[in-house]
Amino acid sequence: MKKEWLVYLGILIVSLILFFVVTEPITFSPTVSFIIIGLILLAIVYIFVRTIQGNYVGRQTVFLFVGISVILPFFMTITQPIKLSPEVGSLYTALGELQPGSKVLISFDYDPPSAPELQPMAETFFYYCFKNDLKVLIMGLWPQGPQQADLAIQKALEQPDIAAKNIEYGVDYINLGFQAGNEFVIQRMGSSFKSMFPTDFYGTPYDSLPLVDGISNFSNIDFSMNLSAGYPGTIEWVQVAVDRYGVKLGAGNTAVQAPQVYPYLNSGQIKGLLGGLNGAAEFEKVVGVIGKGTKFMVSQSAAHVIVIAFIIIGNAAFFLGDKRKKSKAAEKKEA
Amino acid sequence: MEMSELIGIWLGAFLTLGIISFLYGDNPWYKLCEAIFVGSSAGYWFITLFWDNIYSKFYVGVTQDGNYMLLVGGVLGFLMLMRLISKIGWISRWPLAFVVGAIAGFYLINYFSSNVMYQVNATIMPLFGSGYGDPIFSASFGNVINKIIIAGGTFTGLVYFFFSKEHKGAFGATAKVGIWVIMLTFGASFGYTVMSRMSLLIGRMDFIFGDWLGLIK
Amino acid sequence: MRREIPMFITAVVGVVFVIQYFIPHWPFNQMNAWFSDWFSIISACAIWLGALNLMKISANKVYRKKKEWGYSAVIIACFAITVFIGFKGGESFREAGTGFDWIYRFAYIPLSATMFALLAFFVASASYRAFRARNFEATLLLLAAFFVMFGRVPVGDAVVGWFQNIGLPVPDAIMPSNIATWIMNVINAAGQRAIMIGIALGIVSTSLRIILGIERAHLGGD
Numbered sequence: 001m002k003k004e005w006l007v008y009l010g011i012l013i014v015s016l017i018l019f020f021v022v023t024e025p026i027t028f029s030p031t032v033s034f035i036i037i038g039l040i041l042l043a044i045v046y047i048f049v050r051t052i053q054g055n056y057v058g059r060q061t062v063f064l065f066v067g068i069s070v071i072l073p074f075f076m077t078i079t080q081p082i083k084l085s086p087e088v089g090s091l092y093t094a095l096g097e098l099q100p101g102s103k104v105l106i107s108f109d110y111d112p113p114s115a116p117e118l119q120p121m122a123e124t125f126f127y128y129c130f131k132n133d134l135k136v137l138i139m140g141l142w143p144q145g146p147q148q149a150d151l152a153i154q155k156a157l158e159q160p161d162i163a164a165k166n167i168e169y170g171v172d173y174i175n176l177g178f179q180a181g182n183e184f185v186i187q188r189m190g191s192s193f194k195s196m197f198p199t200d201f202y203g204t205p206y207d208s209l210p211l212v213d214g215i216s217n218f219s220n221i222d223f224s225m226n227l228s229a230g231y232p233g234t235i236e237w238v239q240v241a242v243d244r245y246g247v248k249l250g251a252g253n254t255a256v257q258a259p260q261v262y263p264y265l266n267s268g269q270i271k272g273l274l275g276g277l278n279g280a281a282e283f284e285k286v287v288g289v290i291g292k293g294t295k296f297m298v299s300q301s302a303a304h305v306i307v308i309a310f311i312i313i314g315n316a317a318f319f320l321g322d323k324r325k326k327s328k329a330a331e332k333k334e335a
Numbered sequence: 336m337e338m339s340e341l342i343g344i345w346l347g348a349f350l351t352l353g354i355i356s357f358l359y360g361d362n363p364w365y366k367l368c369e370a371i372f373v374g375s376s377a378g379y380w381f382i383t384l385f386w387d388n389i390y391s392k393f394y395v396g397v398t399q400d401g402n403y404m405l406l407v408g409g410v411l412g413f414l415m416l417m418r419l420i421s422k423i424g425w426i427s428r429w430p431l432a433f434v435v436g437a438i439a440g441f442y443l444i445n446y447f448s449s450n451v452m453y454q455v456n457a458t459i460m461p462l463f464g465s466g467y468g469d470p471i472f473s474a475s476f477g478n479v480i481n482k483i484i485i486a487g488g489t490f491t492g493l494v495y496f497f498f499s500k501e502h503k504g505a506f507g508a509t510a511k512v513g514i515w516v517i518m519l520t521f522g523a524s525f526g527y528t529v530m531s532r533m534s535l536l537i538g539r540m541d542f543i544f545g546d547w548l549g550l551i552k
Numbered sequence: 553m554r555r556e557i558p559m560f561i562t563a564v565v566g567v568v569f570v571i572q573y574f575i576p577h578w579p580f581n582q583m584n585a586w587f588s589d590w591f592s593i594i595s596a597c598a599i600w601l602g603a604l605n606l607m608k609i610s611a612n613k614v615y616r617k618k619k620e621w622g623y624s625a626v627i628i629a630c631f632a633i634t635v636f637i638g639f640k641g642g643e644s645f646r647e648a649g650t651g652f653d654w655i656y657r658f659a660y661i662p663l664s665a666t667m668f669a670l671l672a673f674f675v676a677s678a679s680y681r682a683f684r685a686r687n688f689e690a691t692l693l694l695l696a697a698f699f700v701m702f703g704r705v706p707v708g709d710a711v712v713g714w715f716q717n718i719g720l721p722v723p724d725a726i727m728p729s730n731i732a733t734w735i736m737n738v739i740n741a742a743g744q745r746a747i748m749i750g751i752a753l754g755i756v757s758t759s760l761r762i763i764l765g766i767e768r769a770h771l772g773g774d
Contacts, residue, residue, distance in 0.1 A: 004362050004363065004364075007356075007359065008364060011352060011356075015348070015352075015548075018548045018550065019547075019548055019549075022548070022550060023549070025549065025550055025551055025552040026550050026551075026552075027552055056680075056681070057680075059677040059681075060358070062673070062676050062677045062680050063358050063673045063676075063677065065676075066533075066536070066672060066673050066676045067540075067673075070533065070536050070537050070540050070672075071540050071544060074540070074541070074544055074545070074550075074551045075550070075551065080706035080707065080710065081706060081709075081710075082706055083706070083709060083729050085729070085733050086733065086737070087733075087736075087737075111664060112660065112661040112664045112665045113535060113664050113665045113667065113668035113669070114535070114668075115538060115661070115665065116534045116535050116537055116538025116539075116541075116665075117531065117534045117535070117538075143379070143380060143383040143384070143387070144379075144656075144660075147646060147653075147656060150648065154648070177387055178383060178387050179387060179388065179392070179592060180384055180387070180388045180592050180593075180595040180596040180599065181588065181591050181592030181595050182595070183441065183445075184437070184441070184587075184588040184591045184592060184595075185588075185592065187441070187584070187588055188584075188585060188588040188589065188592075191581065191584075191585060192585070195585065195589065196392075196592070198391050198392060198395055198396060198400070199391045199395070199643070201646075202643070202644045202647060203386075203391070203642075203643030203644050238449055239445040239446070239448070239449040239450075240445065242449075243445070243448055243449045243453065244445075244573075254531050255527040255528065255530040255531035255534065256524075256527060256528050256531040258527055259520070259523055259524045259527050259736065259740050259744060260524075260744055260748070262736055262737060262740050262741040262744055263454055263457070263741050263744050263745040263748055265737070265741070266457055266485065266737065266741045266745075267453055267454060267456070267457030268457070269449070269453060275527070275736075276527065276530050276531055276534060276704075277530065277534040277537070278530065278704045278705065292541070296534065296537045296538075296541070297705065297706060299533075299537045299540075300530070300533055300534060300537060300705050301705040301706055301707035302707075303529075303533035303536070303537070303672070304529065304530070304533065304701045304702065304704075304705045304707070305707060306676065307529050307533075307675075307676050307679050307701065308698060308701055308702060310676060310679055310680035311679045311680065311683050311694070311697075311698070313680065314679070314680045314681060314682075314683060314684065315683075315684055315685055315694070318684050318685075318686075339654060342658075343654055343657060343658030344658065346658050346659060346662075347657075347658045347659070347661070347662040348662075350659060350662045350663050350666070351662045351663075351665075351666045354662075354663060354666035354667055354670065355666060355669075355670065357670060358670070358673055366620070366623055367623070367626060368663060369623070370623040370624070370626035370627045370630070371626060371630050371659065371663060372660075372663035372664065372667065373606070373627050373630075374626060374627035374628065374629065374630025374631040374634070375630045375631070375633075375634050375655060375659050375660055375663070376660065376663075376664065377602075377603040377606050377607070377627075377631050377634075378603070378630065378631040378632070378633070378634025378635045378638065379634055379638075379655075379656070379660055380599050380602075380603055381599075381600060381603045381631070381634075381635055381638075382634065382635055382638030382639065382645065382652070383638075383646075384596040384599050384600060385600075385638070385639075386638070386643060386645060387596075388592060388593060388595075388596035389593070389596055389597075389600075390643070391643070392589075392592065392593065393593050393596075396589075402589075404586050404589070405589055405590075405593065407586070407590055408586075408589055408590030408591075408592070408593035408594060409593060411590055411593070411594050411597075412593045412594050412596065412597030412598075413597070415594055415597045415598055415601055416597055416600065416601055416604070418601055418605075419601065419604055419605060419608060425554055428554070428558045428771055428772065429557065429558055429561060430594045430597070430598075431558070431770060431771075432557075432558030432559070432561040432562045432565075432770070432771065433561050433562070433565055433587075433590065433591070433594060434591065434594055434595075434598070435562055435762060435770045436561060436562035436563065436564070436565030436566040436569075436762070436763065437565050437566070437569055437587060437591050438759075439562070439566045439569075439758075439759035439760075439762040439763050440565060440566035440567065440568065440569025440570045440759070440763060441569045442755050442756070442759050443566070443569075443570055443755075443756055443759035443760060443763070444569070444570055444573045445573075446751075446752040446755045446756055446759075447752065447756050449752075450748045450749065450751070450752035451749055451752045451753065451756070454745050454748060454749055455749070457745075458745065481734075481737075481738045484738050484739065484742060485738055485741055485742045485745070486742075487742075488738075488739060488742025488743060488745075488746065489742045489745045489746045489749070490746075491746075492742065492743055492745070492746025492747065492750075493746045493749060493750060495746075496746065496747075496750040513746070514689060515688075515689065515692055516739065516742055516743045516746065517743050517746070517747070518689045518690075518692040518693045518696070519692050519693070519695075519696040519735065519739045519740070519743060520696075520739065520740050520742075520743025520744055520747070521693055521696075521743075522692065522693035522694060522695065522696025522697040522698075522700070523696045523697070523700045523735050523736060523739070523740040523743075524740075525693065525696075525697040525700075526696065526697040526698075526699075526700030526701040526704070526732075527700060527704075528675065529675055529676075529679070529697075529701055530700075530701065530704060530705075532668075532669075532671045532672040532675045533672050535665065535668050535669040535671070535672060536669040536672035536673075538665060538669065539662075539665055539666050539669040542662065542665075
């Protein structure tokens, strides 16, 4: 018990020092960055040798390396070229076909844990819509979704070129809020949006919102986007909105869910796919904004390299250890 | 920065570090944060559903819009809550039966249509055309190969899942190829899972070092 | 009667949802609308049931002073605070600047997001200790994971690009990003589709059994 409290005290002291003493942001020059990367690689080689010798490192060491690989790139001044994949390219093409004034419905089907991946997509999507004068209707099948949308809208509206446009709530965009019922909400929206969203996110009645004047169901929507982290999400949107009501759908998914959605992309049921943080970064690139998707990709790269390195080390130890066991057994037999 | 914002960020940091402390082992700080999470999360869902559904859809729907059919839903919902009283808890089977029936009827059609028929349709594509109705030989060589792999991979994968016949002979060989396809698929999913988990951690570290400590430019 | 009435409800509702897909006209469109609305309200009550049940269990733990009852008291207190602020805020309870919004941004987001972020550490640790190329199938799994992880971040192409820069004849087609794209769009699409069709057929048959009353597990005992 005492040991725990000492650790807590240590964390508090370090936090206070970092908060009050280090008041300026930290930036490593490229040289320092490469030296740090070199040192980490040397440490990995050391672990490799130790593991081959049969001494597996404890899981706390793996945790430490994961932490370092994620944190240190925040301070590095390294840039990486981001390559556009066909999944993201096709979504951008589909969006490009929309005329100014087109009605776009975006469903936020995720909660804060998935925000690092999906929030950058949402911010970029709003930026694109406002920049191209598309009218946006927001909704959510997850209760936290519309609240995440609110945060994303605020970020998009802070962009200078969007701020200059005087985007107005109720005219250029509305947030219809959340409704319970999962896929049945989508099904009901096929005949009436109002029945599922009698009021918007702020309690304003549906009929008093100018933007939805003339919008009663999916037939009045030109394009739909779904940002999803699981159930209910893209799969349900495809099954009901796309296959039953003929909605054109684009999807942004967490990386965990994205592989399951590829068959829909291949069959043309969705027009494009943003998969995980990488998809967010690509979307930012193609739209022309630098957001958190792009900024986080250096950390993402480093984390992947560390995981790959640990997989290689584990396998090398497995095979070499196997060989060593066999040779020892042979030696024993000979003796 | 406003005072409430500053206090909020410190609270957020306290809670974030508390959850991370689980890496060190189960400890009181983590347990406290976990309890706060469970309580506030339950409260969040409770309130959101009250205002978004029970008030704005049910109460307003009945009292202001005169949609009295919603009362049936209200009664079923109320019966669901009877589960809390053990003596009459059995009555909650009625709304549960409604939910199960609705999902069964809904899935029966939608899964068959979207996840079977559309998928079979998209698997058996014109080999040398780029799509239905496109001129023949408009597809590239790579396209043709990919279509064969997709059709073959889907078919062999399905054969692997067919357990009513013993996996022997030609059937067994097909199933073997199927499991290779499934393994490659799981590998891709694993890669994406790693990507996802790392992204979430990056998000939290950005909060700690950026929003809270202000160390990130 | 305790089983017959629920079975009847299940069958009627299930059949109506099947028919309304093919006949989206009166009376089935009307029934679809009613049933969807009821489903939505029941869903909300089901979540209320979960929250209230949690309170019941926690209160019981506190009342009986069971082991670690203090944490249960914290659960009840946090629930009560969130609910009180939410009710007090009225219909616009979560507007920016409200107490509920503050709880969401500074308590709910950090807690829920960090809970899932922890998995990053465990997935890395598991990769080191358990992800082995023990046989051919496992090697395939490992290779796909490797190419996807390496190809979906810019560092993959940067490493191979470096080999190209020093004069090695590496074709663009085997750039990690291209391999990852191919795996995802071709192999993964095929495998996922096989899984998707398999699961869908399973769901269809189970749904049919439920509607016909052959499958009754959801109705419990007696």
